[in-house]
Amino acid sequence: MEETDAGYTAVALCAVGAEKAVSNEVKKLGLAVTDSGFGRVRFRVDTAGLYRSLMALRAADRVLLETASFSAADFDALFEGTEAVAWEQMIPAQMGLKVAKVRSNRSRLKAETSIQSVVHKAAAQRLCRAHGLARLPDTSGTTAEIRVYVEKDMVSLLLDLSGEPLFKRGYRKEGGIAPLRETTAAAMLLLSGWKRKYPLYDPFCGSGTILTEAFMYAWDMAPGLGRNFALNDLLIADNKIEETVRNELRGKVNFERTIRIAGSDEDASVAALAIVNLKRARDLSGLTAQNRQEEPYPLVRTLPLRGAQPPFAAAAENAPADGPCGFIVTNPPYGKRLGDQAASERLYGEMGTLGRHFSQWKLALITDHPGFESFFGRKAHSCREIQGGPIPAYFFQYEGL
16 A cells, blocks of 8 residues: 555545645645645545544545555556555455446556456455455455546556545435535535635525535534444554544534524425434534534525525624625526526526625525526626536636625
């Protein structure tokens, strides 16, 4: 495996366009970023840092261990480089093996299915020899997953530490129609510049993903406190370190802050889910009722867009002197996701009325429509493409309404 003075090299995967948010998160965890780009942030880490990044990163979809990085211009070099990795020091004898994903770009090794086959064969051969096996266990049980990235003939072999994607926090059992991915919501909040001292409002809150991610951020609640990870099944796992990190992160949670977060949606059924999901998120902290104040859940109302307004008394008067009155962070309905592009465009035009009730508020939104600005009626101060799935999305930011 790739070892450094800090122990390991890890890679956080994220939506393309969210690398800055994840890189800043990694640095705030006290970990050293070595490089980032195209949906990946590489950093140096020890065992405690592996657990801390899995539990605490908000905008990352996965954390992987980089087991090797080497040059390979042909399949022989790929096989030899893969077989040279000490897989037996990471993967136990009873675990199956799968090459889950391959990506090749600007390299002589182009056939991704062939790359997948060669890497699996080489790693399996090493594991069987080291563990004294005739063949590896099948993949119906616990399985180690390898990812392969080939860029300009440089191969990076990555062992998944996450298991289920990190956006599966555990609080969202029902998400309504086309819900926003949790890590994308977190990236929006981080990139928008919102801090807990400012009010936040979501006029299209749906099942409350943005609201819940905002509350967890404001509480200093790590999003992965309530779940386990694939790292637990590997030979590099350390239960004592894991429990120490989990307790350390639990100790930072503060439910007693005064936080002004609210939202609305015209669909009463999905708006009701926002409260349910937030309660689940709070329970995932693992803190008992004695450790926490009574429920400061966000104010969620059933309202059409034209009825949206700040529910906080004298929001402008209470605003910090060095910033805006508040932030609107939202995910208006996508035409492609929900099947009615024309209706979405009409809605974007109606969003121009938000300035009546949210004067001097910042606006940050994500949509699949690159022409949003023309329907909204104002040019954004910034726009970046964010792609974490099959549909590209655009993150627009307005410095004031």
